[in-house]
């Protein structure tokens with residue numbers, strides 16, 4: 590199996606061994622056996638936040654595919670292998686609110702606590718009640734409550750420390766057909782409403798999917814702008830806004846300001862679609878969003894690394910700000 594077939598950006602060489610874990614028991618036992626044998630391990634969910642090098646992976650790749658899903662009143666408990674967007678759709682159908690702004694995000698449930706997935710003013714940590722995880726060091730399965738997960742800006746204890754395998758996640762939602770106040774200006778504008786307005790939850794989902802599609806942020810096999818990992822870089826947090834970036838979109842942060850990485854990239858001279866002139870030209874910025882690096886067909890991981898390194902160097906040269914990748918790299922690094 591090639592990792593390019595398991596990742597949304599469609600790069601990555603062969604896996605030495607490959608297994609699909611259809612149940613939680615299978616997942617734990619595959620991980621336990623690999624660790625006991627000293628086999629290198631790579632867990633893959635939807636592959637939507639993962640870039641694997643052209644050499645592939647010299648070990649066991651496990652595709653998470655456990656699939657239990659229960660709704661008990663307002664507590665939704667879902668296995669790591671369930672597609673995230675189907676959870677959003679089914680909870681809305683069941684009359685629940687709380688995750689509608691996270692509609693249309695690719696990947697599986699297990700990925701959501703790892704980088705505290707967020708969009709349109711909502712974060713996984715807003716509704717997450719607990720995570721059940723297998724600890725590869727102690728061999729124990731334990732339940733982690735939200736406050737123990739050290740959630741941050743696209744990060745959590747699970748992102749920083751790969752000893753844990755997420756088995757299932759529980760979310761506490763609201764039994765409501767109306768959303769909380771929309772809060773997020775772009776969403777409210779798109780719905781011709783104000784940020785303090787509420788709207789039917791199903792309408793919020795539809796509006797979010799429309800907005801995301803316009804930006805190439807909903808997977809579509811026929812659209813190369815979506816052959817990506819979504820936002821390639823995290824919005825950087827800086828203590829002071831650089832003089833040349835005073836017009837950048839920004840948000841207050843406890844360590845200063847969070848700047849829009851998309852703005853920095855665009856204003857450093859890299860417009861939408863940029864990249865045909867860099868390296869082989871098979872990897873370019875999305876034609877819809879400067880923060881997405883995309884595979885135009887036949888790109889290699891090396892093509893992506895060259896483009897990403899070039900963009901990062903250009904932003905640093907102009908603004909003195911270093912961009913860090915949001916996605917995970919396996920056997921590859923920025924050129």
Ligand SMILES: Cc1cc2nc3c(=O)[nH]c(=O)nc-3n(C[C@H](O)[C@H](O)[C@H](O)COP(=O)(O)OP(=O)(O)OC[C@H]3O[C@@H](n4cnc5c(N)ncnc54)[C@H](O)[C@@H]3O)c2cc1C
Nearest residue numbers: 634635636637638696697699700706707708754755818819
């Ligand atoms: C078009 C597009 C739009 C996107 N939009 C957004 C967005 O709006 N907001 C946002 O936050 N993200 C976004 N993303 C990024 C991505 O969808 C999320 O990070 C998603 O949660 C990743 O889940 P996954 O199942 O695909 O994880 P994968 O990419 O398969 O894995 C990511 C990392 O987590 C590890 N991992 C996966 N599952 C487990 C598990 N069960 N236990 C332990 N480790 C595991 C992997 O080893 C890897 O290191 C977008 C991506 C794309 C392609």
